[in-house]
Amino acid sequence: MNSRRSTPPAGRASAPAASPWRASRERLRDRELKREAVIRAAAREFNRKGYHNTSLDDIAARLEVTKPTVYYYVTNKEQLLFECFVAGVEPIRAAFRDARELPVPARERLKAVLRHYGEAVASEFGWCMVRAEDQDLSPAMSRHIKQLKSEIDHGIRRLIREGVQDGSIEPCDAKMTAFALAGALNWIAHWYREDQSMTGAQIAEAFVTIFEGGLRPRGSASAPGARARTRRVRGSPTR
C-alpha cells in the first residue's frame, strides 16, 4: 500500500529532538504526511466505488486506522472529496504560475500546462477532479469547485488567445478550443485504468502531440504527396 510510505521515517522515535521547535516542525510534517495519506486513500476509494458508496469507515479500514483518526484530518466526507479535488487541480494551478515565467511562445506554455493537466487526470485524483461536481455537494462546496474549474478554463483560454496573438497558435475560437482540449484530457479519467502500458505522463504527452499537430498532414519534404492531397481537401480551415 502506498499509504505506508507516509508513515514517519524509521528511526524517528530513537533520534532525540535537538530543540522543542525542531520537534514541533517534525510533528507538523508528520501530520501533513498523514493528512496526505488520508486524502490519497480517499481518492482511491472514491475512484473505485464512487463517492456515495464510500464511507469514512472504508477509508479508515484502508489506512488501518480508526474513523476518529480520519476525522482528525478532515471534518466530513464532503470536505475529503474537496481535498481530493484540490490535490488534483493544484499541480495544474502551479503549472500556470510556472508557465508565466517561461520565456517561450504561448503555445509552449500552454503545452506545459496541458501536460500537467493530463498527468493530474491520469493520477489517483482524476476521478475526483472530473466527477466531484456531480455528487450533490452543498451549494457552497459546489460553488468553490466551479470557481476553481472556471479559473483553469479561463487560464487555458487566455494562453490560447496569447498564442494566437504571438503567432504560435493558429487563429481559432479560444473557448471551443479550450473545451475540446480539456474535454479530451478530462476523459482520460474514464479509461486510463484500462491501459496500463503507458504512464500518465506518456498519455499526456501523446495527447499534447495530437492537439498540436492535428490530423491533417503537415506539408513536409518527407511527404510531398500528402501535402498535395491536403491542399485539395482543405476546405475552410478556420470556419
Added chain:
Amino acid sequence: MNSRRSTPPAGRASAPAASPWRASRERLRDRELKREAVIRAAAREFNRKGYHNTSLDDIAARLEVTKPTVYYYVTNKEQLLFECFVAGVEPIRAAFRDARELPVPARERLKAVLRHYGEAVASEFGWCMVRAEDQDLSPAMSRHIKQLKSEIDHGIRRLIREGVQDGSIEPCDAKMTAFALAGALNWIAHWYREDQSMTGAQIAEAFVTIFEGGLRPRGSASAPGARARTRRVRGSPTR
C-alpha cells in the same frame, strides 16, 4: 413538449383505412412514434435528474400517461436506459456505414463520422451515451453497451489508420488519437447546456476543425513568420 409531436397526426381517426393492411401499418407507425416519445422523455429525465433518481412514474408523468403505458413499450428502467443509449449511438453507426460509400480520403470520412458523433453527444441522448455504463447495470446490459462502444472506438481507429495509409492523416498513434477525439466529443455532454448560443451541429463542426488543424499554425503565405517559428519548436511530431 416535443413528445406532443409524436402523437398521431391530426385527422388520422377521421380517415377510414383503405385496407386492413394499411390500418395495420398505421398502427405500427403510431406505436413506433409513441415508443420514440417514451425514449426521448426518459433521456431528458435521466439527463436532468440522473438515472437512479428517475422513476418510471416521473417519465409517465412527463408524457401525461400512466406507468402501465410506459411498460407497454419497455420492460423496465434498465431497458429504457439502454434504448436511450442506442438512440444516441445509432446515428454514429449509420455515419460509419454511410462513410464507407464516400469516394473521399479517409480523413474526410472520419470527419463525417465525428460530426455525427458530436451532434449525438450534444443531443438529449448525450448523457445516456456517456453515462449509461456507470449506472450499475446488469452484467449482460453492461456487456452489450461496452460492445457497442468498442465497435465505435475501433471504427474510429480504423478510419485513422486508413487515413495514415492514404496520406490524408498525419502519422499518429491510432488508439491514442481515437481516445483524444472521442474524449473531447464525449465531454460535450458535460457542458453543452451551458452554451445555448451554438447548436450541436455547430459545436461538432468547431471541434472537427480543431482536431483537423491542430494548434500549431499551418505554414501559409499569410503567416510566414509563424511558419518559421513553428519549424523551430517542432520537436518530435509523432513521438
